[in-house]
Amino acid sequence: MTELERRYRWLLRAYPRAYRQYRADEMLETLLATADNARRPSLREAVALVVGGLRARTGVDRLGSRSALGHSALRLSALSLLVYGMTLWAGGPISVSAIVLSDGAYRPDAWWFIAVPALLAIALVAAAWGSYRLAFAAAISTVVAQYWSENWWDQSSWLWSPHSLQGAIVAKFWPAVLASLALLPLLRAPRAPVTRPWAWPVLASLAIAALTPNPINGWSDAPVMSLYAFAALAVITAPIDARMPIVASALLLAPASAHATYELYFHRAGWELGTSVTTILILAAVTVITLAAGTIAGRRQASM
Amino acid sequence: MREPTYFILAALQDEPLHGYAIVKRAQELSDGRVRLTTGTLYAALDRLTGEEMVRVAEEAVVNGRARRTYELTQRGMSALTAEAERMAAAASVVRNRSVRSTPAAGWVVPA
Numbered sequence: 001m002t003e004l005e006r007r008y009r010w011l012l013r014a015y016p017r018a019y020r021q022y023r024a025d026e027m028l029e030t031l032l033a034t035a036d037n038a039r040r041p042s043l044r045e046a047v048a049l050v051v052g053g054l055r056a057r058t059g060v061d062r063l064g065s066r067s068a069l070g071h072s073a074l075r076l077s078a079l080s081l082l083v084y085g086m087t088l089w090a091g092g093p094i095s096v097s098a099i100v101l102s103d104g105a106y107r108p109d110a111w112w113f114i115a116v117p118a119l120l121a122i123a124l125v126a127a128a129w130g131s132y133r134l135a136f137a138a139a140i141s142t143v144v145a146q147y148w149s150e151n152w153w154d155q156s157s158w159l160w161s162p163h164s165l166q167g168a169i170v171a172k173f174w175p176a177v178l179a180s181l182a183l184l185p186l187l188r189a190p191r192a193p194v195t196r197p198w199a200w201p202v203l204a205s206l207a208i209a210a211l212t213p214n215p216i217n218g219w220s221d222a223p224v225m226s227l228y229a230f231a232a233l234a235v236i237t238a239p240i241d242a243r244m245p246i247v248a249s250a251l252l253l254a255p256a257s258a259h260a261t262y263e264l265y266f267h268r269a270g271w272e273l274g275t276s277v278t279t280i281l282i283l284a285a286v287t288v289i290t291l292a293a294g295t296i297a298g299r300r301q302a303s304m
Numbered sequence: 305m306r307e308p309t310y311f312i313l314a315a316l317q318d319e320p321l322h323g324y325a326i327v328k329r330a331q332e333l334s335d336g337r338v339r340l341t342t343g344t345l346y347a348a349l350d351r352l353t354g355e356e357m358v359r360v361a362e363e364a365v366v367n368g369r370a371r372r373t374y375e376l377t378q379r380g381m382s383a384l385t386a387e388a389e390r391m392a393a394a395a396s397v398v399r400n401r402s403v404r405s406t407p408a409a410g411w412v413v414p415a
Binding site for chain 2: 023026027028029033044048051056061
């Protein structure tokens with residue numbers, strides 16, 4: 001085996017194993033024939049192999065039409081939002097267990113912190129398995145549970161009132177709302193076969209727990225800069241998978257909506273604001289730019 | 305249809321070809337403009353096979369490695385012809401206009 005062949009074989013490892021078993025020999029034959037006695041792979045060829053391999057791993061090349069790409073982006077957005085919601089609510093069950101152990105079982109306000117993550121988990125598992133009706137019902141139930149958890153002590157405000165905005169000023173209110181909106185078009189979409197439904201929730205939960213501000217990584221009070229870095233990363237990955245910027249913009253909508261609600265709530269109350277309008281506008285602009293990058297990359301990837 | 309896809313289909317219109325031959329033929333037909341990388345070629349072939357525009361004509365083992373030869377299907381030929389006609393119609397808009405708008409001899413073009 002020559003040095004060039006060894007290097008090409010190493011680059012071909014970017015492709016999934018099943019694809020390599022079918023294609024690697026044939027690709028290697030073409031790579032060596034086009035190499036013109038070069039000793040190293042050209043940069044252009046190497047980049048194309050890595051990008052092609054990663055795209056084969058994401059499965060975006062198999063989606064074909066623009067509508068299939070759109071539905072897949074919505075599915076991944078819903079899954080990522082539900083994982084994001086679970087990371088934001090992750091502290092609940094642990095703290096409730098500690099309270100129950102120390103103070104006894106009767107703490108009606110504490111049980112919401114178990115009910116909401118449990119409903120989110122049902123929505124996540126159902127969406128991962130492609131049961132969008134159950135996922136949508138669980139996500140809507142989560143929104144209702146979140147609303148009641150903020151207003152359980154005041155039955156007069158169980159229907160909407162200005163006070164009910166109070167719960168929406170924190171980011172953890174929004175993932176379930178946005179996931180419900182993402183799942184809505186999927187209720188009528190033609191059902192696509194779902195392969196390895198566990199793969200995406202696991203990968204998404206790791207990525208989201210690492211990259212988004214949440215209690216697990218201790219970034220919950222981090223500056224908005226971390227969100228901009230998250231958006232930049234999603235835009236960079238757009239040539240590999242156009243769905244990534246779309247998913248990222250859906251995730252960015254959660255803190256952006258929380259900031260906007262915070263502004264609205266305290267403006268109504270006539271209080272001094274802790275957030276500037278500029279921050280909200282920049283966050284909205286970053287969300288729009290990220291979404292635009294995803295749309296442009298999606299059109300390019302969906303065209304033959 | 306994007307330019308690389310068009311020239312991959314065009315490369316296959318006369319005879320079945322294997323990967324390296326497609327790269328070379330597409331480069332010749334496009335006057336060197338389309339230089340397909342191997343990654344791009346096989347991603348396009350996967351997609352065109354999925355769309356039933358291209359199919360595997362023959363599988364052989366050469367130098368101990370699998371080599372597949374690809375051929376155009378009827379559907380691929382129709383898509384290629386339709387795209388060529390679309391581009392010809394688009395080109396005629398410019399060509400016919402340049403013929404019509406050529407000033408006749410003796411005309412004075414106002415400054």
